[in-house]
Amino acid sequence: MALDRVSVAIEQGTIHALVGENGAGKSTLGKLIAGVHRPDGGELRIADAAVDLRSPKDAIDLGVAMVAQELSLIGTRSVLDNVLLGMEPSRAGVVDMAAARALFDEVSSRYGVDLDPTETVGNLSVAQQQRVEIMRGLARDARVVIMDEPTARLSHDESSQLMDSLRDLARRGVTVIFVSHFLEEVLAVADRITVLRNGRVIRTSAAADETRETLVEGIAGRRLDAAYPARRAAAAESPVVLSVRNLTRAGEYEDVSFEVRAGEIVTLAGLVGAGRTEVVQSVFGSTRPDSGEMWLNGDRHEPASPHDALGSAVAMIPESRRTHGLLMSRPVSENVSLPHLRRFARRGVLRRNAELSDVSVGVDQVGLTGASVDSPMFALSGGNQQKTLFARSILGTPQLLIADEPTRGVDVGAKRAIYDLMVDLAANGTAILAVSSEIDEVLGLSHRILVMREGRIAGELDAAGATDRELMALAFGLTERELA
Numbered sequence: 001m002a003l004d005r006v007s008v009a010i011e012q013g014t015i016h017a018l019v020g021e022n023g024a025g026k027s028t029l030g031k032l033i034a035g036v037h038r039p040d041g042g043e044l045r046i047a048d049a050a051v052d053l054r055s056p057k058d059a060i061d062l063g064v065a066m067v068a069q070e071l072s073l074i075g076t077r078s079v080l081d082n083v084l085l086g087m088e089p090s091r092a093g094v095v096d097m098a099a100a101r102a103l104f105d106e107v108s109s110r111y112g113v114d115l116d117p118t119e120t121v122g123n124l125s126v127a128q129q130q131r132v133e134i135m136r137g138l139a140r141d142a143r144v145v146i147m148d149e150p151t152a153r154l155s156h157d158e159s160s161q162l163m164d165s166l167r168d169l170a171r172r173g174v175t176v177i178f179v180s181h182f183l184e185e186v187l188a189v190a191d192r193i194t195v196l197r198n199g200r201v202i203r204t205s206a207a208a209d210e211t212r213e214t215l216v217e218g219i220a221g222r223r224l225d226a227a228y229p230a231r232r233a234a235a236a237e238s239p240v241v242l243s244v245r246n247l248t249r250a251g252e253y254e255d256v257s258f259e260v261r262a263g264e265i266v267t268l269a270g271l272v273g274a275g276r277t278e279v280v281q282s283v284f285g286s287t288r289p290d291s292g293e294m295w296l297n298g299d300r301h302e303p304a305s306p307h308d309a310l311g312s313a314v315a316m317i318p319e320s321r322r323t324h325g326l327l328m329s330r331p332v333s334e335n336v337s338l339p340h341l342r343r344f345a346r347r348g349v350l351r352r353n354a355e356l357s358d359v360s361v362g363v364d365q366v367g368l369t370g371a372s373v374d375s376p377m378f379a380l381s382g383g384n385q386q387k388t389l390f391a392r393s394i395l396g397t398p399q400l401l402i403a404d405e406p407t408r409g410v411d412v413g414a415k416r417a418i419y420d421l422m423v424d425l426a427a428n429g430t431a432i433l434a435v436s437s438e439i440d441e442v443l444g445l446s447h448r449i450l451v452m453r454e455g456r457i458a459g460e461l462d463a464a465g466a467t468d469r470e471l472m473a474l475a476f477g478l479t480e481r482e483l484a
Contacts, residue, residue, distance in 0.1 A: 002028040004199040005042070010192075012143070015166055015176040017186040017207070020196035020219050021383070021411035026179050029196070030146045033177065034066035035059030046144070065137025066146040069409075070322075071129050075122030079115050080104050083136045107139045112168050127158035131165065138174070145169065146177040151185060152409045156271070156437070163189045181411055183212050197221055220413050227416065228444035229423045231464070234263035239297070241400050241431035242283065247292035252278040253455040256292070260400065260431045265422060267434040267463075269442045270452035270475045276435045277319055279452075280402045283433065284316045285309040297399065310339050315393035316402040317386070319435070325389050326377050333359045333373040336392045362391035367417050383414025390421055401425060404435040419445055439468045451475055 003025045010016045018026035031037045032044065035053035043050055046062050053059050056066070073082050080100060089099035104117050113135045121132060130150055137145055147166070151159040159182075166176050166189060180186050186193060186207070193210055195202040195218040202218050238261040247256040253275035260266045268276040282289045285303030294301040296312055303309040306316070318324035326335050336359045337344060344355040359373050366387040371380050377388065386407070393401055406422065407415045422445065426432050436442050442449055446463040451474035459474040472478075 002199055003032070003039075006196070006199070006201050008194050008201060008204055010144075010175060010177060012175050013170055013173045014191040015170050015178055015189055017178045017180065017190035017193045018196060019180065019183065019186055019193060019215060021381075021413050024196040024219070024411075025199040026196050027148055028199075030066065030148055030177060030179050033059070033144070034064055034146050036066070060137070060140050060142070063141055063143040064146070065134075065140065065142035065144070067130060067133040067137070067148065067150060069149045069152065071126075071133055073121050073129055073132060075120070077121060078117060079119050079121060079124075079132055079135075080117035082121050082132050083107070083117075083139050085136070087140065103139070107135060111135070111138050111172060111174070113138070113165070125158065127154050127162060130162065134165070134169075142174070144175045144177065146179070148179045149181065149409060150178075151180065151182060158272075159185065181409065183215050183412070186215070187212065195219060216412050219411065227412075227419075227440070229416075229420050231265075231445075231447060232263075232423065232427045234261050234426070234447060238262045238264065240295075241297055242301070242433065243293075243295040244279075244283070245293045245295075247279065247282065247289045247294065249278065249282060249287065249289045252287075253452075256452075256455075256457055258450055258457065258460075260433050262399075262429045262431050263426050264447045265426050265432040265434060265445060266448045266450060267436055267442050267446040268450050268452055269436065269439075269471055270458070272437065274452040274475070275455040276452050277404055278455075280316070280404055280433060280435055283309075283400075284314060284402055307339075310396060313397065313399040314402065315396050315398035315400070317389045317393060317404060317406055319404040319408070321382075321385050321389055326385060328378045329376060331374050331376055332363060332368070332371060332380070332388055335377055335388055336362055336373075336395060339392065340395050358395060359391070362395045363388070365394060366391045366421055381411075381414070383410040383417070386410050386414065386418060387421075390418065394425070398430060400431045400433065402433045402435075405437065406434060407436075407438070407441065439471060442471065443468065453477055 006029060018029060020026045028037060032039055035056045035058050051062060083104060084100055088095045089103060090096055101117065113131055115131060115135060121129060134145060150162060154162065163185065170176055178190060187210060190207040192204060193207050194204040195215065197219060240259050241262050242260040245257050248254045256279055268279065270276055281287045283294060285305045285308050301312065322328060333356055337355050341350065344351050356373060363373060368384055368387050371384055377385060407418050422432055443463055443466055449461040449463050449466060449471065451458045451471060453475055461470060
């Protein structure tokens, strides 16, 4: 049951956060309010009137708009076209562009949303595209805006700007329902917070009365005494698995050099656009560097493709599991075994029993819960989808595991399970090269931190003694005094 006798009151002109583990029901509750799903029982009231929403259009007509994780914009059209789609003013069957521009400007002025109406949406950043979605709802007189994981794909600065925009909307009387895994953001922006677990409301309280620790305990149903497992130091004599020397790719990164030893977790940190993902994509063979050298276990490493890298015992968890990692309509078993089909084939025929046997061992190892090897990927929570990618990587017994944003979009319980898995893999000799935008994660999980800025390595930190201020100073190119 997705939701079980859920009761919650959301006050006008406030930011009300919904938090919980993947599968707790928070997104489902948001979609019920937005008319995407229909309840089996109970009553939904908007402006103190009982309503029966049969579609998102019904909700929009009543002033409720939703900005989902996957944005629904037409990338080839302008901001104005997307905002006014389906409600363009017309004269004699022809769109009245002057009236359309006037309507756009009126909405922009009323709600303080500053966007260039002529800009093509596909040229905008994700943060700007979210503002287009918000403005589309406001143009339809939305008084309630539901934001489902709005900051999952944003940089720190973009997230801060979005939080400012949401506060401004609330001051103007718009009610914001904020669904998020990022508890620090929830505590910073929300007026009230509802904690959901297993489809039920645990409590609703003022944000001022909550802390990260109380929210984690409410979400998980238990205390998580430590967010990160204890680091197990790699032996000083551990062999170098990956060596990168003076790697350069024009426009992306320049003169990058580092090493990763067996049993070590090395994390590339820095701002979005610093070149972190671009470097690891070259290590995995998705792109080719223009110059420089890579060595894997003492041999030259020049992968022409990810297939070559996999053949050299290099695995990768991509930044976007939906875009670059998973086949969402296919079952867990096929997603796990996909890069390893040759080992299960005999004379061109897939040995299904052998495949399922090895896949089952892999999903057990990563702690896949609430799903089976036959479950379609779209039915799994974000945490289980991410664990599926780890099961796929482990099946190949990698000597080097690249993990790009390994816990993006997963709840606190799944995060800890992934951290435990990564630490265990490192303890068993796997070299791990990670990319993360979460400062706490970088500091809590790594052995060493390589901070990138504008395509170069700006500095290296020993994670055991590093601070967030040191990391941010390197990322921004500032002294700690200037950062203050």
